[in-house]
Amino acid sequence: MKKIETNIGNRILTIEHGELAKQSDSAVLVKYGETIVLVTVVSGEEKENTDFFPLICDYREQTSAAGKIPGGFFKREGKPSDREILVSRLIDRSIRPLFPDNYFKEIQIVSFVLSVDQENDPDFLSIIGASSALCSSKILWQGPIGVVKIGLIDDKFVINPTISQFEKSKLSLTLSGTENSIIMVEGWAKEISEEKFLEAIFLGFENIKNLIEMQKVLISPKDVVDKIEENKELKEKTENFLNIRLPEAYNYPEKKARKQFYEILENEFLTEFDSEEKKKEAKQVFENVFKDKIRKLILTTKKRIDGRNYNEIRPIECKISLLPRTHGSSLFTRGQTQCLASVTLGTKSDEQTIDGILEKTSKRFMLHYNFPPFSVGEISPLKSPSRREIGHGILAENSLSYIIPEENIFPYTIRIIANVLESNGSSSMATVCAGSLALMDAGVPIKKHVAGVSTGMIKEDEDYMILTDIAGEEDHYGDLDFKIAGTNDGITGFQMDVKSCQVNYEILKKIVNQSKEARIEILEKMNQVISSPKSHLSPYAPKISILKVNPDKIGLIIGPGGKTIRKIIEETGVEIDILDEGEIRISSPDKIASKKAEEKIRSLTEEPEIGKIYEGTVTKIFPFGAMVRILSSEGMVHISELAPYRVDKVEDIVKVGSPVKVKVIGIDEQGRINLSRKQALSQEELSSIHKFKKITKRRTNGKSY
Numbered sequence: 001m002k003k004i005e006t007n008i009g010n011r012i013l014t015i016e017h018g019e020l021a022k023q024s025d026s027a028v029l030v031k032y033g034e035t036i037v038l039v040t041v042v043s044g045e046e047k048e049n050t051d052f053f054p055l056i057c058d059y060r061e062q063t064s065a066a067g068k069i070p071g072g073f074f075k076r077e078g079k080p081s082d083r084e085i086l087v088s089r090l091i092d093r094s095i096r097p098l099f100p101d102n103y104f105k106e107i108q109i110v111s112f113v114l115s116v117d118q119e120n121d122p123d124f125l126s127i128i129g130a131s132s133a134l135c136s137s138k139i140l141w142q143g144p145i146g147v148v149k150i151g152l153i154d155d156k157f158v159i160n161p162t163i164s165q166f167e168k169s170k171l172s173l174t175l176s177g178t179e180n181s182i183i184m185v186e187g188w189a190k191e192i193s194e195e196k197f198l199e200a201i202f203l204g205f206e207n208i209k210n211l212i213e214m215q216k217v218l219i220s221p222k223d224v225v226d227k228i229e230e231n232k233e234l235k236e237k238t239e240n241f242l243n244i245r246l247p248e249a250y251n252y253p254e255k256k257a258r259k260q261f262y263e264i265l266e267n268e269f270l271t272e273f274d275s276e277e278k279k280k281e282a283k284q285v286f287e288n289v290f291k292d293k294i295r296k297l298i299l300t301t302k303k304r305i306d307g308r309n310y311n312e313i314r315p316i317e318c319k320i321s322l323l324p325r326t327h328g329s330s331l332f333t334r335g336q337t338q339c340l341a342s343v344t345l346g347t348k349s350d351e352q353t354i355d356g357i358l359e360k361t362s363k364r365f366m367l368h369y370n371f372p373p374f375s376v377g378e379i380s381p382l383k384s385p386s387r388r389e390i391g392h393g394i395l396a397e398n399s400l401s402y403i404i405p406e407e408n409i410f411p412y413t414i415r416i417i418a419n420v421l422e423s424n425g426s427s428s429m430a431t432v433c434a435g436s437l438a439l440m441d442a443g444v445p446i447k448k449h450v451a452g453v454s455t456g457m458i459k460e461d462e463d464y465m466i467l468t469d470i471a472g473e474e475d476h477y478g479d480l481d482f483k484i485a486g487t488n489d490g491i492t493g494f495q496m497d498v499k500s501c502q503v504n505y506e507i508l509k510k511i512v513n514q515s516k517e518a519r520i521e522i523l524e525k526m527n528q529v530i531s532s533p534k535s536h537l538s539p540y541a542p543k544i545s546i547l548k549v550n551p552d553k554i555g556l557i558i559g560p561g562g563k564t565i566r567k568i569i570e571e572t573g574v575e576i577d578i579l580d581e582g583e584i585r586i587s588s589p590d591k592i593a594s595k596k597a598e599e600k601i602r603s604l605t606e607e608p609e610i611g612k613i614y615e616g617t618v619t620k621i622f623p624f625g626a627m628v629r630i631l632s633s634e635g636m637v638h639i640s641e642l643a644p645y646r647v648d649k650v651e652d653i654v655k656v657g658s659p660v661k662v663k664v665i666g667i668d669e670q671g672r673i674n675l676s677r678k679q680a681l682s683q684e685e686l687s688s689i690h691k692f693k694k695i696t697k698r699r700t701n702g703k704s705y
Contacts, residue, residue, distance in 0.1 A: 002136075006214045008148070008207065009160030011120070015132050017218060026137035026220075030129040032160075034117035036065075039129030043139050044106035051287075055096055056108040059087040059126050065116045066357040081356060085390045087111075087123045093497050094127045094176040094184045095134065098142040100225065107139065116357045119162040124149050127176055128211060136218040140225055144215035145183060146208025147176040150200045152192065157203050163358065171196075173494075175204035179212055181501035182508060185482075188398040191490035194512050202505055234282060238289040241269055246293050253306045255336050255424045255472065256377065262290075291477050295458050299465055304474065306335075311468045313453070313518055318433075318529040320441040327538040328442020332434035334469065334522075336424035341434035343442035345541045346413035347587045348577035365404045367416040369393035369431055375423040376472075392428040393418070396452075399432045399485035399493025400439070403446040410445055411544050411585060425471040426454035432485045432493070437526060442541075443534040450492055451522040452485030455515045459502050466511055468518045479503075484515045488523055542575070542587040545594050551582040553605040556632050564604070572597040606631045608673055613663045613680045618654045626654050628662055628675055635673030637662060644678045644686060653677070 001018040014031040021027035024040040047054050061084055062077060063070050070077060080088070091109055099107075111126035127147040134141040151161035151169035158165060166172055170190040177183045182205055189197065245265055252258035269286055273279045298304060308314070314335025323329040328343035352363040369392045373380035385393075396418065404414065416438060418431040429452030436449045456470035457480040467474055475481050479500045485493040537543070549557070557578065558565050565576060574588040574597045584601055588594045608614070608630060616635075620627040625638040637660075642653045654660055654677075661681075666674040681689070 002218065004214050004217060006210055008210065009158075011160070013125075013128070013211075015128070015215070015218070017132065017136050025139060026133040028129050028132040028136065028218075030125045030132070032125055033120040034115055035113075035120040035122050035125065036115040037111055037113055037122045037125045037129050039109065039111045039126060039133050041130070041133040041137050041139065042108050042110075043137070044108075046105045050104055053096065053099060053103055054106045055092060055099070056106070057088045057092040057095075057111075057130070058109070059084050059091060059111040059113075059123075061113045061116075061122070061357045063357055065113045065122075066118065068357070071355050081354075082390050082394060083356060085387050086394055087126060089387060089391045090123065090174065090176075090184065090186060091127050091130050093186075094145060094147065095130055095141070095143070097183055097498050097501055098145070098178070100140060100142070103140065103225070105139075109133070113357060118358060119164060120160075121149070121163055122357075124160070124174055132215050132218055135215050136220050138220060138223045140222045143178070144212050144219070145176050145178055146211030146215075147174065148204050148207045148211070149174050150204045152189075152196070152200065157200060159203075159207055171200060173200050173204060175201060175208065177205055177208055178501055179209060180504070181498070182496070182503045182505075183498050183501060185494060185496035186395075188401065188493050189486075189491045190402050191487055191492060193490050194516050197491050197494075198505075198509055198512055201508060205505065231281065231285060234285050235289060238269070238282075238285050239293070242289060242293045246290075246297055247301075249294075249297075249305050250303070250307065255306075258305065258473075266290075294473070294477050296460065298458055298474075299460055299463055302465065304467065304471075306471060310465055311514055311517065313469045313521060314471075316522060316525045318437055318526055320437055320530055325540055327541040328438045328440075328444070328534075330434050330437035330441055332430050332437060333422075334426070334430055334433075335471065336422055337420075337427050337430045338422035339418055339420050339427065339430040339434040341416055341418045341431065341438040343438045343444065344415045344417070345442065345444075345537065346415065347542055347544065347575050348411070348413065348579070348585055349575065350413040350415075364407060364413045365397070365401060366414070367393050367397035367400065367418060367431070367435060369396060369418045369420070369428070371420045371423065371427065375420045375427075392431065395428050395483065395493060395495050396431040396435060396485075399452055400435050400450055402492045403436070403439075403448065403450055403487070405445050411546060412444075412542075414439075414444060423472070425475050426452075426469060426483070428452070428495075429454050429483050429485060433522060433526060437530060440530045440533045443537045445533050448487045448489075449523050449526045449531075450485055450487055451519050451526060452483060452493070453515055453518040453522060454481055454483045455511050455518070456480055456482070457503075457507065457511065459500070459507075464502075464507065466507075466514055468514055480511075482508075482511050482515065484512065484519070486516075486519060488520060540589060542589055543591055543594060544585055544587045545598055547584040547586070547598060547601055547605075549582050549584055549601070549605040550607070551580070553632070554578055554580075554582065556604045557584065557601055568597055568600050572600070576601075604632050608633055608635070608664045608667065610664050610667060613661060616660050616662050616675070618656050618658050618660055621650050621654070621656055623650070626650055626660075628660055630662065630664075630673075630675070633673060635662070635664065635675040637675045637677050641665070641674075641676035641678055644681065644689060 003016050005014045016029040021040045024042050027040040030037045109130045113122045124147045131144045135144045149160050150173040151158040152171035153169050173187040252261045273282050317333040319331040326342040327345045330341050332339050354361045416435045420427045432452035456467045456474050456478040458478050480498050482496040572593045577585040586594050586597050614630040616628040616630040619629050662675040663680040665676045
């Protein structure tokens with residue numbers, strides 16, 4: 001067994017290899033604090049008739065790692081959670097660029113979280129584990145890579161903050177890279193400046209180098225992959241054909257027409273070959289040369305295929321209030337990328353409960369991203385959300401989370417559904433823009449808009465071109481896709497993928513600054529449509545009223561077995577959420593129903609006040625007075641306080657069960673309440689009593705009875 005260690009973030013990170021899972025191609029155990037992750041790699045046969053690299057990355061969190069048993073009916077782990085999918089994507093995006101071109105062997109990375117200490121997050125350990133396992137295997141991979149997380153706490157950067165530290169952080173950045181290039185960046189920020197963001201990336205890049213160095217001792221001899229002999233004559237023929245015909249692509253600025261032109265070019269070229277075998281070889285060469293030529297065409301002409309300048313954004317159109325029955329809606333169109341977003345407002349009971357290996361939490365803001373096949377003119381069965389849809393949704397959600405008002409300001413659960421209706425690049429950033437517009441349309445009190453844009457790069461040797469608002473083919477044929485979202489004042493969300501390891505700090509700096517310029521331009525267009533939230537909510541949104549009660553009174557509201565609260569809900573039709581700290585939330589689209597429920601709860605929980613008059617009910621009678629129930633308490637009316645005259649018998653004035661109006665005249669140190677009926681009488685009632693007494697006195701010849 002090999003064991004290597006290094007100190008990072010003031011903690012020891014340990015990698016062990018050679019003891020576990022020996023039938024895999026390689027397996028490592030990564031330890032950080034008491035968090036332990038097992039990562040394995042297995043290589044299969046080369047896939048035939050495929051044009052993509054079949055890499056599978058699976059990250060799984062077993063609840064036993066935290067000493068927990070899964071909640072609910074099923075007592076074993078089921079389909080992967082959103083978090084597991086997100087980490088699986090982080091692993092994939094960190095290691096995929098380091099496999100050779102035209103490498104089609106099936107590879108599977110599996111990461112099991114075996115122990116978690118609630119402080120050290122296993123996500124980045126899984127990426128380090130994948131790198132170490134690949135290094136120590138025979139699989140042809142050009143690693144190792146290093147991975148760190150960066151936080152910003154009290155304006156100071158922290159390397160690999162603990163989970164509790166992240167709660168106070170203004171930044172969560174995960175960065176992976178090689179010695180010479182940054183490969184992957186992902187995370188969120190609380191409106192930090194571009195300068196601070198770049199400083200964090202530079203710090204992360206410097207701190208991964210030690211992790212890379214320590215893994216070099218694990219590197220094993222690699223398999224030799226037979227090189228395919230290049231048909232130089234065919235390649236030259238293809239190059240000559242494309243050199244002449246490919247510049248015609250500038251005549252087709254629209255995506256669909258340009259795609260048809262590319263198909264015509266390929267078919268025209270392939271017609272020169274008579275056998276299927278020759279056509280198959282020619283098709284492969286054509287695709288490889290086409291990618292190379294379209295990149296060089298853009299770099300040579302300094303003009304993008306759709307006719308734009310390098311920093312030009314496609315035409316933008318924003319609309320709001322399209323869907324009358326949703327609580328807010330918007331349509332954001334940028335070129336041929338279009339997103340329709342809707343906002344739904346819910347109550348406390350609509351929050352999502354998250355119960356994984358970390359502490360059980362709830363989530364009151366959700367964004368769900370859908371990418372139907374018609375958005376790219378394709379046919380495909382509609383299935384459950386793909387990894388890509390979940391990943392893009394979480395990126396957009398993180399980008400908007402910073403502007404969502406706190407629960408004590410806006411006590412609603414908020415859900416955004418983003419349907420991509422048309423896609424030609426950067427649909428996740430269009431989702432951010434559409435989501436921000438829809439939030440304002442719904443009347444959610446956000447202070448400012450968030451917009452996002454995707455920036456790309458094409459690089460050949462030392463010549464490169466940074467492209468703002470990349471379209472689909474620029475993403476496909478380019479070297480980089482850097483999505484950055486934020487407000488006028490700073491960054492809130494980001495994600496970067498690369499296809500080739502050529503991204504240094506200086507290039508990254510230019511990309512970030514160019515992205516900011518585009519974001520400001522997009523925000524201006526959004527503000528022209530709506531610049532502040534609507535002053536009212538949709539008539540179809542639930543109206544929430546909040547009552548603060550003594551926490552000791554919550555039991556009275558619930559009642560035995562929930563009987564009391566169920567009765568209030570049945571009688572009024574409202575929803576009621578009770579928080580432990582004594583906050584009661586009543587929600588209903590009907591204001592009258594909410595008011596009625598509020599009055600019922602107040603009657604159960606209101607504390608009697610001295611000098612205030614209440615409607616009560618007589619519960620007991622004694623020779624010296626009567627017990628009367630007011631609100632949820634009982635008080636005593638002494639016989640002398642029953643009437644503005646002498647009372648011989650209590651029963652002459654009140655009876656058990658009879659309603660009575662009383663005034664609170666005192667509450668002693670033990671909480672006993674003294675009541676008065678006579679002090680609760682109005683002037684009209686007193687005048688009537690005195691008039692009645694005079695008449696009675698005359699009729700009885702002055703005798704008082």
